[in-house]
Amino acid sequence: MEFLEVGHNPWLVVISLIVALVAGATGLSLTRDLSAKSPSQRRLAIALAAIALGGGIWSMHFVAMLGLKLPILFYYDAAITLASALIAILMVALALVLLHFTTRTKRIIAAAGIIVGAGILAMHYVGMAGMQLCRPIYTVQGVLGSSALAIVLCIIAIGVAYNERSNRTIVIGTLCFGIAVFSVHFLAMAGTNFVALENIREFGPVISNEVMAIGVILSSFVIFGAFLWVGTTYLVPVQTPAPRPDVDVDAPVEKPSALLRLPCERDGGKVFIAAPDVVFLRADGHYTQVYTLSEKYFCVWPITEAVKRLEPIGFLRVHRSYIVNPRMVTRFERTKDKGQCTFGAAELPPVPVSRSNLKAAQDAFG
Known part of the structure; x- marks a missing residue:
């Protein structure tokens, strides 16, 4: 050959x-x-x-x-x-x-x-x-x-x-x-x-x-x-938007918790949920599920990003996979070395509190 x-x-x-x-x-x-x-x-x-x-x-x-x-x-x-x-x-x-x-x-x-x-x-x-x-x-x-x-x-x-x-x-x-x-x-x-x-x-x-x-x-x-x-x-650098001419720069600034919106999806459409309306968040792989009193949404933030953004405005991480809005918690129960938070809406499931987060939950809820 x-x-x-x-x-x-x-x-x-x-x-x-x-x-x-x-x-x-x-x-x-x-x-x-x-x-x-x-x-x-x-x-x-x-x-x-x-x-x-x-x-x-x-x-x-x-x-x-x-x-x-x-x-x-x-x-x-x-x-x-x-x-x-x-x-x-x-x-x-x-x-x-x-x-x-x-x-x-x-x-x-x-x-x-x-x-x-x-x-x-x-x-x-x-x-x-x-x-x-x-x-x-x-x-x-x-x-x-x-x-x-x-x-x-x-x-x-x-x-x-x-x-x-x-x-x-x-x-x-x-x-x-x-x-x-x-x-x-x-x-x-x-x-x-x-x-x-x-x-x-x-x-x-x-x-x-x-x-x-x-x-x-x-x-x-x-x-x-x-x-x-x-x-x-x-x-292309990220541009910081200039103040609008019709905005009073001396007016009181709204609280960050009211300004923060969570980017979510439901039924294929985008929605933004105000942080005060959130009851708790649950980790879902690289993303999270967001619960309000009446609805559940898919959020593109991973749990680590949610913690970074929500803890400074008062949210509390009670478990590796859960973050709660303390204002929405109606009852906190401790069972031995664990606990759980419940909420006002009957259709919402309780959120577990892990042993490592138990002290922080007790301090927050009494």
């Missing part, structure tokens, strides 16, 4: 790395601060981030493949090429759903990294299967080396980017992601040989390098456009 001579266009190699880095920056930036957004907004952001990251994996691969130099003319199967893009996007989407709709533990972060790494590998080898008039021949070292590198680097990228959601960690995570996609491709290619075929193994329509170039340019244009759009969030 005679192997073909292989070379690469150095400019397209560099461009493929840039595409991978830009896709990583775009996707990881789109998932910033999702805990402060509604479920519908989170779903949209995750879908866009999956397209950016998965589409970036696909675009990087085929930018590099456009730079592949073989002594024969070769084509791509359009159906297999499209399938490779969908695989990358769906695998990344699965990882992002795990990260943003489950309790984010070290195991979840590692699982997400493994899924993204597997998505890069699956996209690469499915994309290579679409080549026509030549056939890739893989070596064991190339497959095992690229697989190990993809999983390790993607676990590092997700771990860094999601350990602490800051601009610095997003930049580091972007570098890890871009290097992962880039190095996996070229390590796999270093362990791949090519042989010429006489016939086209047609599964779907066949496309040439010229048509492929148009598709890659369009996908890269979308990714770079999204990057510029996301980049404005880093550049």
Whole structure:
């Protein structure tokens, strides 16, 4: 079996790395601060981030493949090429759903990294299967080396980017992601040989390098456009609104408790609940359930954010998962080393008081 001579266009190699880095920056930036957004907004952001990251994996691969130099003319199967893009996007989407709709533990972060790494590998080898008039021949070292590198680097990228959601960690995570996609491709290619075929193994329509170039340019244009759009969030400072001319600046200031509104959702619509109307809050994963005397709402704040905002205005944390409005508590009962708070509305459930919070509850309720 005679192997073909292989070379690469150095400019397209560099461009493929840039595409991978830009896709990583775009996707990881789109998932910033999702805990402060509604479920519908989170779903949209995750879908866009999956397209950016998965589409970036696909675009990087085929930018590099456009730079592949073989002594024969070769084509791509359009159906297999499209399938490779969908695989990358769906695998990344699965990882992002795990990260943003489950309790984010070290195991979840590692699982997400493994899924993204597997998505890069699956996209690469499915994309290579679409080549026509030549056939890739893989070596064991190339497959095992690229697989190990993809999983390790993607676990590092997700771990860094999601350990602490800051601009610095997003930049580091972007570098890890871009290097992962880039190095996996070229390590796999270093362990791949090519042989010429006489016939086209047609599964779907066949496309040439010229048509492929148009598709890659369009996908890269979308990714770079999204990057510029996301980049404005880093550049535009938060503006403090100026006082309205019709407001008396010497008028008495309303109490913060009356001004604070909790961002909530119910029946798909947004509502803002005044803090004095809240009876208690209960942790619900990364979010909270807000109870008033007559209604229950979904709040985008995690319990830690609710504690930070509500304790300064008089709310009391009585349990790891509960915060109560002391003004709404009608009865406090202690049973051995625990307790519970009850409220005026019969339909409201009692709220448990944990042993660690018992003294603070006794001091508050007598």
